[in-house]
Amino acid sequence: MEIMEGSHAVAEIVKRCRPQVVSAYPITPQTHIVEDLAQMVANCELDAEYITVESEFSALSACLGASAAGSRTYSATTSQGLILMAEVCFNAAGMRLPIVMTIANRSLGAPLSIWNDQQDTIALRDSGWLQFYAEDNQETADLHMITYKVCEDHDILLPAFVCFDGFILTHTYEPVDLPSQEEVDAYLPAFTPYHRLDAAKPLSMGMYATPDYYMEFRYEIDRAMYRARDAFIKAGREFNEQFGRDYSGLVEEYRLDDADIALIAMGSICGTVKDAVDEMRAAGKKVGLLKIRTYRPFPGPEIVEALKGVSTVAVLDKNISLGNGGAVGTEVKSALYGTGISVYDYIIALGGRDVRKRDIAAVVDLAEKGEGDMFYGLRTEVL
Amino acid sequence: MADEKQECELFSAGHRACGGCGPALAARLLLRATGKNVIVVASTGCMEVFSTPYPETAWEVPWIHSLFENAAAVASGIEASLKKQGRNEKIVCICGDGATFDIGVLCISGAFERGHDITYICYDNEAYMNTGIQRSGATPYGASTTTSPTGTCAPGGNPLPKKDMPAILAAHGAPYVATSSIAYPNDFVKKVERAINTPGPCYIQVHTPCCTGWGFESRDTIAISKLAIDTGLWVNYEMVNGVVEKAKKVRRKLVEEYLEKQKRFRHLFRPARQDAEIAKIQAIADANAEKFGIDIKLRKPAE
Numbered sequence: 278m279e280i281m282e283g284s285h286a287v288a289e290i291v292k293r294c295r296p297q298v299v300s301a302y303p304i305t306p307q308t309h310i311v312e313d314l315a316q317m318v319a320n321c322e323l324d325a326e327y328i329t330v331e332s333e334f335s336a337l338s339a340c341l342g343a344s345a346a347g348s349r350t351y352s353a354t355t356s357q358g359l360i361l362m363a364e365v366c367f368n369a370a371g372m373r374l375p376i377v378m379t380i381a382n383r384s385l386g387a388p389l390s391i392w393n394d395q396q397d398t399i400a401l402r403d404s405g406w407l408q409f410y411a412e413d414n415q416e417t418a419d420l421h422m423i424t425y426k427v428c429e430d431h432d433i434l435l436p437a438f439v440c441f442d443g444f445i446l447t448h449t450y451e452p453v454d455l456p457s458q459e460e461v462d463a464y465l466p467a468f469t470p471y472h473r474l475d476a477a478k479p480l481s482m483g484m485y486a487t488p489d490y491y492m493e494f495r496y497e498i499d500r501a502m503y504r505a506r507d508a509f510i511k512a513g514r515e516f517n518e519q520f521g522r523d524y525s526g527l528v529e530e531y532r533l534d535d536a537d538i539a540l541i542a543m544g545s546i547c548g549t550v551k552d553a554v555d556e557m558r559a560a561g562k563k564v565g566l567l568k569i570r571t572y573r574p575f576p577g578p579e580i581v582e583a584l585k586g587v588s589t590v591a592v593l594d595k596n597i598s599l600g601n602g603g604a605v606g607t608e609v610k611s612a613l614y615g616t617g618i619s620v621y622d623y624i625i626a627l628g629g630r631d632v633r634k635r636d637i638a639a640v641v642d643l644a645e646k647g648e649g650d651m652f653y654g655l656r657t658e659v660l
Numbered sequence: 661m662a663d664e665k666q667e668c669e670l671f672s673a674g675h676r677a678c679g680g681c682g683p684a685l686a687a688r689l690l691l692r693a694t695g696k697n698v699i700v701v702a703s704t705g706c707m708e709v710f711s712t713p714y715p716e717t718a719w720e721v722p723w724i725h726s727l728f729e730n731a732a733a734v735a736s737g738i739e740a741s742l743k744k745q746g747r748n749e750k751i752v753c754i755c756g757d758g759a760t761f762d763i764g765v766l767c768i769s770g771a772f773e774r775g776h777d778i779t780y781i782c783y784d785n786e787a788y789m790n791t792g793i794q795r796s797g798a799t800p801y802g803a804s805t806t807t808s809p810t811g812t813c814a815p816g817g818n819p820l821p822k823k824d825m826p827a828i829l830a831a832h833g834a835p836y837v838a839t840s841s842i843a844y845p846n847d848f849v850k851k852v853e854r855a856i857n858t859p860g861p862c863y864i865q866v867h868t869p870c871c872t873g874w875g876f877e878s879r880d881t882i883a884i885s886k887l888a889i890d891t892g893l894w895v896n897y898e899m900v901n902g903v904v905e906k907a908k909k910v911r912r913k914l915v916e917e918y919l920e921k922q923k924r925f926r927h928l929f930r931p932a933r934q935d936a937e938i939a940k941i942q943a944i945a946d947a948n949a950e951k952f953g954i955d956i957k958l959r960k961p962a963e
Contacts, residue, residue: 297744298737326740331770335733338726338767342701342737345724348744350737368726474699474722474738476749481717483725490714 278454283414283446286453287353287379287439288313290418292323293461294425296351296377297468298343300328300336304358305391306443307381311353325351333358337365337376344374345482347473349425352376355443356383359397363404369436370405370498372483373471375428376436377421378406382544382595383443384628392629393443395544398572399596399604405498407437407505408573410543414451417441419522422456422465426512431471433505435498440572442545444629456520464519502574509571527576530583532558533565538641539584541609542593543569546625546632550593553637564641569605577612584613590620591644593632597624602650621649630654670696675718676710680878682868682885683707683756683783685842687718690754690781693852696721698750699742701735703759704728706790706870707783722749729763731755732771735778750856753780757798758788760865761823772832772861779855779862782825785870793873797823800893802941803924805873810927816937817927821944829863830902836860837899841867843885847896847908854898867894875923887918892945895952907952915942 281289287310291299299318301311317323326343330336333354340350354362359380369376380398384390398408409424411417417439424437441447456464472480486494506527513525531551533539540550547568557564567583569576584590590613594603601607606622613620621644626632632654640653670691677684683706691698702708702725711718712725726734731753739751755764760782768780787805788794795808799818804810808818830837836858840848848866855862869885871878888894890913897907916938919925928934928941949955 298740300737300740324744326744328736328740328774330733330736331773332766334730335736335767335770338730338733339737339740341726341730342724342734342739343741344737345734346699346738346741346745348741350741364727365730372726474724474749476697476699476722479696479720479722481712481719481723481725484712484714484717485709485725486714 278452280450281453282309282448282450283417283441284309284448285313286414286418286455287421288317289455290421291351291379292317293456293458294421294465295349296325297348298326298328298340298350299352300330300339300343300350301352301354302330302333302336302358304333304355306383306447307353307355307358307379309447310379310381333361334365337362337369337378340376341365341369341372341374344376345372345474347470347475349468350376351378353379353381355381356385356397360385360400363401366401366404366406371494373434374436375434377424377428378436378438379421380438380440381443381447382440390628393445394595394627394629395440396596396627398438398440402573402604405435405502406573407435407571409437409439409571410569411439411441411446412545412547412568414446414449414453415522416524417446418453418455419516419520419524422461423509423512423516423524425465427505427508429468430508433501433508434471435501435505440544445545460519464516506574524570526579527571528579528583529568529570531566531568533567533583533587535563536565536587537563538589538591538644539565539567539587540591540593540637540641541567541569541605543572543605544595546593546595549632549634550637553634556634557638557641562641572605575608580609580612581616584618587618589644590618591640591649592620592622593625593640594622595626597627619647623649623651623653625653670720672718672720676713678872678878680871680881682785682842682870682881684710686783686848686866686868687711687754689842689845689848690752690852691721693849694721694750694752694856697748698752699724699738701731701738701751701753703731703753703755703764705756705759707754707756709790728759730767731759732764732778732780733767736771736774736776739776739778751778752856753778755780755782756789757782757784757786758796761797761825768829769832772829772834775860777859777861779852779864781852782863782865783868784865785868785873787873789870789873798825801944802928802937804927805924815927815934817924826863826865826899830899832861834861834863835901836862838863839865839867839894839896841885841889841894841896843882843889844896851898873924875926876921880921884918884921887913887921891915891918892949892954893918893941895948895954897952904952907954909954909956911956912945912949912954915945
């Protein structure tokens with residue numbers, strides 16, 4: 278166990294995952310990760326080709342080429358950088374290339390903001406990338422190993438975002454237990470591409486499809502997404518067996534057993550919510566948390582199962598689908614359709630606004646009164 | 661190596677290109693030059709579409725298409741991957757002029773600056789043909805396209821000059837930059853061989869007339885490409901470390917011999933002959949001749 282910065286923990290675990298090609302472009306608050314990796318390559322600690330590209334768009338394009346040629350690849354980005362990559366994101370998923378990218382979640386301009394929310398990855402929810410969200414730096418580091426294993430599974434072959442909150446986690450020092458190289462090697466086998474560009478065995482990749490074929494390609498990607506549910510659980514169980522930390526749930530329950538009210542959230546805010554839940558429990562309120570770990574594939578059945586017996590749900594959305602509320606809230610409502618559970622959505626903490634325990638308690642109060650589907654914590658005096 | 665290449669065509673017949681397609685000929689010649697030990701990276705465009713309608717492909721070598729503008733970046737990643745694996749396939753991008761001159765410039769600039777060992781070939785048919793003949797940065801002055809049409813206020817067609825991409829890439833420090841034309845197959849094959857055997861990023865721009873987009877009979881593709889060279893509107897040359905070598909010399913013909921055979925320049929002759937516009941295009945050819953020293957015997961432009 279070592280006290281280290283979140284970004285450094287990511288770089289250290291990525292190094293141990295042995296990517297052969299790393300390609301990235303600097304953007305706050307992701308930079309410490311790619312700086313660390315560059316230094317590791319310079320020190321011969323990481324045996325990888327490091328491509329210093331001229332944009333995020335090329336960073337992911339280079340990863341796409343390297344992955345197609347048969348290498349394990351890695352990149353990291355955030356916010357505007359991710360949106361610049363958007364076209365390549367859809368493309369890499371369609372080509373079934375298991376690229377892993379760390380996202381230091383950050384808001385999108387305008388107005389320009391370098392601070393945290395989850396709008397960037399949510400905006401790419403339909404791109405075909407697996408999306409896993411970490412609560413703390415230990416989980417962030419561990420998820421990288423699990424993610425490579427899931428992505429590269431020949432039944433899956435999809436790219437993935439490992440999401441952790443910008444600044445709140447990237448720049449925060451926490452105790453992290455990093456597995457040794459030998460332990461990582463024992464968990465994560467070397468990359469064996471399902472197919473690759475190879476002069477000895479020519480094939481064409483990225484062909485164009487007429488209406489006779491296009492839908493079937495999309496269907497196959499969707500099926501792989503659903504198969505990723507089981508693959509994630511399996512990889513999580515194997516991880517738990519080896520390292521004693523359990524991430525095998527697509528969702529994680531906290532004090533939900535006898536709860537009347539459930540909060541639902543993703544990422545670092547879950548830590549604050551757990552503390553707030555403890556305080557509310559101490560005051561006699563039957564409240565709990567359901568943390569979503571895998572936003573894609575979306576854990577609809579797990580949410581329904583976990584919320585049996587709950588009457589009211591308050592979803593904390595660090596994003597907004599402008600004109601229709603938060604993305605998580607919308608999908609939770611869809612999952613719970615017909616159960617009779619009341620679901621209220623709260624847009625919260627956009628652009629790095631702090632969330633305190635008393636804010637969580639206030640949200641619960643609002644949900645109890647049936648007031649929701651709203652922005653929480655607006656400064657009405659500046660509107 | 662050369663013998664093996666000649667044994668079979670690696671770019672198969674049966675693709676969907678138009679009869680008389682210049683780019684299809686370039687693809688076939690390209691693979692004759694590379695042989696089997698190559699990975700081809702394509703941009704979105706005519707060639708990509710006509711050669712790979714799933715589940716069929718004309719490419720009997722490994723081939724990848726990602727997006728319109730990122731072939732050079734994808735090739736960068738492939739090169740890094742092969743290096744790490746100790747593999748030795750040559751990496752060749754084959755992209756249209758829209759992908760090269762316009763939307764892909766950022767990725768190309770990055771790849772050439774980084775010095776990847778790749779060969780980037782632009783098949784230049786001087787407009788966006790796949791989408792229906794729109795103007796690109798490679799469209800020559802005076803050509804009518806669907807986005808640079810002639811009209812009562814714009815009698816001349818495309819008002820902008822052709823961008824000098826070879827010079828831009830030579831300025832990146834590319835060790836080998838060349839122009840070529842499908843009118844001279846051996847020249848193109850030799851230049852591709854030289855490029856793929858030159859370490860570092862190399863660029864070849866090959867003139868590939870498009871009968872559909874330019875408006876000429878499909879049997880005339882080679883004749884039209886020859887005329888482009890014979891008039892000085894296209895110059896075949898090599899630049900080694902930024903210095904021009906071996907520009908093809910010609911007995912120059914007047915540009916109107918080239919222009920009048922193509923529908924894209926018809927407005928210069930009908931309904932009324934636009935002498936001033938033709939003279940401007942002649943001046944472009946004259947400047948090319950002067951710059952590259954291609955004249956065997958200089959002829960005076962028409963009065």
